[in-house]
Amino acid sequence: MNNAELKVVLIGDSAVGKTSLFLRMKGDDFLDEQSPTIGVSCSIFPVSTEKGVVEFNMWDTAGQERFRIIVPMYFRKAAVILIVCDISLRSSFESIPEWVNLIRDKAPDDAKLIIVGNKCDLRNESSVSLEELCNMGEEYNAILTLETSAMNGIGIDLLKETIADQAFVVQSATEPSNKVDITTTETPKDKNKSCC
Template sequence: MASYGDYNQKIDYVFKIVLIGDSAVGKSQLLNRFARNEFTLDSKATIGVEFQTKTITIDHKTIKAQIWDTAGQERYRAVTSAYYRGALGAMLVYDVTKRPTFDHIARWLEELRSHADNNIVIILVGNKTDLGTLRTVFAEDAKEYAEREGMFFLETSALEATNVESAFLTVLTEIYKIVSRRNLTANEGPLSHKTSLPPGTTIVLQSERQDVQIPKQGCCG
């Protein structure tokens, strides 16, 4: 159940998450579905970087998710790589109907790990399950790869709103568990990848959309 709260309420945590993967796999659509429950059939390619926010409640703590949507085109990778820094979570997205987008996940994962914190929470997301008859990547193969790389895994459909909220909340909840554990003890153990959402997780507040303008001159190669 969704509920709305005071816009000026106290924020306990701000968690930055980045969406990465090839162009046209549906990263922006996943973000729009989660943050605003919207889907646009004529969505345009992301230029540079933009982000949206959504505030949720986990374990009676108010968490503001700052979700960055990074362009998948090669010429923007030098620009967007700077935005990996400070990210606590990442969603690696591929299109289940386009095998090359899955094959490229290893490259995106390597780039992510070279820029992000070692303890970043990562989920592999196979999007566009609504196009099941065109599938070229099987869930079993993706799940096996995710387990081997220490990632969570879910298949989603931004069009049908299937598993979209679950994918984001899985990442946010695991980040919260890690942060809480750090606050409780200085003796950290191995990070667990077995997580479940706590009962009563409530979505609160309205989302905010902000576009970041990337200068056209300079560094894009």
């Protein structure tokens, strides 16, 4: 089995459930009351997969407008960036293009995007539909677009597996190849030369 490490950054508007998602992915219990993140919160935790163990180096960023100026500094060496919206709060969905622009301007070119529609347990008539969410993901080339519920765990396993798979993609791309390329060139033998 292989071991790998991966930096993951969660971004999105305030109160969309980034911290609850962060805690749920770590294996912690859901908390009904959650204080807003001030600046950033970080945790390193292992995730076991069929391919091996991946150490998630996960960064939960503050979504308040006043902290947006510091969010890009956490993009450094990020392999996966999750934009989280609250499907019951359309304005958080409508701000996804702003977050994508921030990623395009400040994140590594090879960072992968995942769009997460959180709080699917709070679906109502004005909620963002799964189709709208998927269209947004397709428009911005997200490697995964899904609905989650940090409260009841919907989508958490798929999210963790998809992120973990990226660790092995990154690892295989950076490992040296075991193949050796031997090219032989024959030179015409000089008839006038001999070894004796």
